[in-house]
Amino acid sequence: MPDRRSILLSLAAAATFSAPAQALGAPVRLPLWPDWPPGGGGPHGPFARDDSGAVSNVATPVIEVFSPSKPNGVAMLVLGGGGYTRIGIVKEAFPAAFWLASEGITAFVLTYRLPMEGWDDGPIVSLQDGQRAVRVIRANAERFRIDPNRLGVMGFSAGGHLAGMIAARSAFRSYPRVDAVDELSARPDFANLIYPVVSLQPPFDRTQTRRSLVGENPTPAASEEWSLQTYIRAGMPKLFLVQADDDRVISPENSRVLDEACRGAGVPVEYHRFAVGGHGFGIGRSEAPVALWPRLCRLWLTSVSVLT
Numbered sequence: 001m002p003d004r005r006s007i008l009l010s011l012a013a014a015a016t017f018s019a020p021a022q023a024l025g026a027p028v029r030l031p032l033w034p035d036w037p038p039g040g041g042g043p044h045g046p047f048a049r050d051d052s053g054a055v056s057n058v059a060t061p062v063i064e065v066f067s068p069s070k071p072n073g074v075a076m077l078v079l080g081g082g083g084y085t086r087i088g089i090v091k092e093a094f095p096a097a098f099w100l101a102s103e104g105i106t107a108f109v110l111t112y113r114l115p116m117e118g119w120d121d122g123p124i125v126s127l128q129d130g131q132r133a134v135r136v137i138r139a140n141a142e143r144f145r146i147d148p149n150r151l152g153v154m155g156f157s158a159g160g161h162l163a164g165m166i167a168a169r170s171a172f173r174s175y176p177r178v179d180a181v182d183e184l185s186a187r188p189d190f191a192n193l194i195y196p197v198v199s200l201q202p203p204f205d206r207t208q209t210r211r212s213l214v215g216e217n218p219t220p221a222a223s224e225e226w227s228l229q230t231y232i233r234a235g236m237p238k239l240f241l242v243q244a245d246d247d248r249v250i251s252p253e254n255s256r257v258l259d260e261a262c263r264g265a266g267v268p269v270e271y272h273r274f275a276v277g278g279h280g281f282g283i284g285r286s287e288a289p290v291a292l293w294p295r296l297c298r299l300w301l302t303s304v305s306v307l308t
Contacts, residue, residue, distance in 0.1 A: 027064040027097075027109070030140065032132055037061060037113060038175040039121030039128075047111070053090025054082055055111055061129045063136065064109045065144060066097040072104035073147040074306055077133050077166075077188070081157025081195075081280075083208025084115055084126060088280075092156040095283040099294055100154075103307075106144050108137050112162065115212050121175075123213040123226065128175045130166040131186040138184045150306055152190040152237075156282065157250060158209045160196025161228060164258070167191040167239070168231035190306060192240045192297055195247055195279055198254035199227045207250060232261040238268035240300050242293045244277030270300050 037060075048057035078100070080093035087093070089111065097107035112129040119125045134151065141148040155163025170187035177183075197209040200223045214222040224230055239262055243255040255271060262269035277290030284291060301307040 027066050030063040030065060030108075030136060032061045032063060032110075032129060032136060034179055037119075037125070037128070038178070039119055039125065041118050041120035042113065042125075043117045050086065052088070054080075054086040055089050056086040056114060056117070058087070058111055058113050058117065061113050062111050063133055064097075064111070066101045066107040066109065067144060068101040068104050068106060070104055071106050071145045072307065073145065073150055074105045074301070075137055075141075075144070075146040075148075075151045076100050076105050076107050076192075077130070077137060077151070077153040077163075078107050078109045079112065079130070079153065079155035079159030079162050080109075081155070081159040084123075084158050084212035085208060086114070087111055087159070088156065088282075091280070091285075092159070092282045095285075096154060096156075099283050103298060106146050108133065124174050126162050127165050127169070130162055131170070131174055132178075132182075134166065134170075134186045134188055135181045135184040139181045148184075149189060151188055152192060152306065153188045154192040154194070155196060156194045157280065158197055158212075160193040161198065161209055163191050164193055164196060164198065164228040164239075165231070167237045168228060168233070170236075188237050190238050190240070190301075190304065193242070193255075193258070194293070195243045195250055195281070196228075196241070196254060196258070197250055198229055198258045200224075201227050204251050204254055204257075229257050229261040232258070232265045232267060234266045236265075236267055238304055239270070240297055241269060241271040242274070242290070242296075244274045244279070244281070244288075244290050246276055247279045249279035268304070272296055 043057045043059045047055045080088035093109045100107040110133045113125040115123040138148040153163040200210040213226045259271040274290040276288040
């Protein structure tokens with residue numbers, strides 16, 4: 001079960017958003033791996049949290065499940081951002097989970113491993129956790145009263161990059177089979193990317209995500225390998241995409257590049273481009289029109305028959 005601090009931070013996150021906290025009970029904690037994560041290495045000890053509630057020192061990745069009182073069958077894997085050096089749990093992931101629960105959607109917040117924390121498998125560890133999380137959610141579909149064919153992923157900033165990689169590279173085996181759970185599909189049915197990192201190639205390579213995944217002086221091949229737009233192919237999950245033009249942390253060109261790649265490949269994409277909003281607006285943390293994106297997301301989920 002979540003520790004007391006985790007529950008208090010969850011309630012603090014709910015206070016930043018208008019969705020009622022009573023829409024769900026205390027989150028349930030699910031282990032991601034039956035033993036140690038694949039590959040070896042990594043940090044030790046409990047999570048570290050900064051003053052904002054962002055998490056690092058992720059020795060044991062975990063899922064926290066926010067179940068609404070009346071689940072509608074839809075599930076969402078939620079990934080906070082933080083440049084792959086920390087994870088914005090309180091400012092991004094938990095508010096998203098409370099909003100999703102208020103809509104009847106069961107939210108699964110993933111605290112994923114961070115590439116720069118000494119893992120032997122390097123930058124792929126976050127994708128390993130993301131793929132495993134999709135499978136673990138499907139394995140627990142009956143327990144949480146969800147439809148395994150209405151499972152999406154939502155990511156913010158670097159979490160948006162990870163969400164995109166989970167959607168675009170679902171057929172890629174990022175780790176060896178561990179147990180029967182790994183026989184299930186790692187493909188989400190849809191993806192919601194909020195101010196995401198997309199490209200690690202010049203001129204969009206001035207991000208912490210690039211430094212975390214491929215280092216200070218990457219080869220062109222390494223930068224291409226971790227650039228989301230290079231994996232966009234027909235048949236991948238449909239996308240909902242949001243970014244503000246005045247984002248000074250992640251160039252809004254990232255979303256435009258992804259939008260163009262999706263349209264070129266025939267991948268259904270809905271791109272909402274806002275003039276004002278900056279970076280890190282999350283849910284309910286802006287007085288600009290960008291604060292409407294959750295409603296637009298719900299309407300999109302209805303239009304693509306995820307919600308009824």
